[in-house]
Amino acid sequence: MVLEIYRSVENCPVTVTLNRRLILYSDLIKVDLEDVTATSDVRTYYLYSDHLIYCRKQKDKKDGPRKLVYKGSLNLRGAEIRNLQPVLVTKMCEPKKPLFKIKKKPADTVSLPGVEAFGFELITSEANIDAVAPMYFSNASMPPQMSSGPIKRRHILRTKSLEEQKTWYAAIEKVIKTFNQSSQKH
Numbered sequence: 122m123v124l125e126i127y128r129s130v131e132n133c134p135v136t137v138t139l140n141r142r143l144i145l146y147s148d149l150i151k152v153d154l155e156d157v158t159a160t161s162d163v164r165t166y167y168l169y170s171d172h173l174i175y176c177r178k179q180k181d182k183k184d185g186p187r188k189l190v191y192k193g194s195l196n197l198r199g200a201e202i203r204n205l206q207p208v209l210v211t212k213m214c215e216p217k218k219p220l221f222k223i224k225k226k227p228a229d230t231v232s233l234p235g236v237e238a239f240g241f242e243l244i245t246s247e248a249n250i251d252a253v254a255p256m257y258f259s260n261a262s263m264p265p266q267m268s269s270g271p272i273k274r275r276h277i278l279r280t281k282s283l284e285e286q287k288t289w290y291a292a293i294e295k296v297i298k299t300f301n302q303s304s305q306k307h
Contacts, residue, residue: 126167131179132191135172142170145292147285151175152240152277157213160279165189168292170299173197195276196245198300202293203242205277213238213279239286240279243293246271 122143127133135141151162164175176189205213214237248271280286 123169130167130174130176130189130191133174134191134194135167135169135174140170141172144168144170144296145289147280147289149240149289150279152213152279154275154277157209157277158215158217164192166278168289168296170296173293173296195243196247197243197293197297198304199246199271200297200300201244202290202297203244204290205238205240205242209277210238237283238279239281239283240277241286241290241293243276243278245274245276247274248272 123135123141124137126143126146127135127137145166145168147166148163149166150160151164153159153162164177166173166175172194174194175192177192178187179190180187278289280289
């Protein structure tokens with residue numbers, strides 16, 4: 122499976138190795154914190170035994186086949202996974218309100234029955250590139266908030282169902298634990 126994906130994803134950085142395994146893959150929605158109700162940012166995520174990458178479907182030409190293009194990866198070393206906070210789930214389920222309202226309609230205020238949001242949060246640590254800048258640039262100075270430690274990034278991913286959420290949560294949690302155990306041994 123790893124070889125198939127390596128061949129089918131354009132610019133895929135995950136090469137075939139003896140120890141690398143594909144654990145899970147699916148289309149998930151990347152939640153934008155500016156508009157948590159938006160569901161248009163659909164990406165294909167691949168969880169390997171040592172990587173989590175995401176791709177986008179890109180249409181080749183007119184009526185051509187859609188191909189996957191590598192867009193990025195999330196570093197799971199030292200990451201943590203959490204369930205979505207109830208406040209966030211409530212916001213994700215709110216109906217979108219129009220920018221301009223001419224006349225108030227009762228239908229605008231009614232939320233859709235049975236609409237639920239499923240997903241999880243990933244908090245990743247990334248090396249702070251700015252922290253090493255003074256070593257290379259003699260006159261470089263940084264604000265105090267940028268001077269130390271890794272940068273924490275929050276990624277919210279939405280799944281289609283509770284079952285899919287539980288599957289992804291358990292799989293990512295297992296990969297994170299494996300990373301953390303292997304880093305403690307070294």
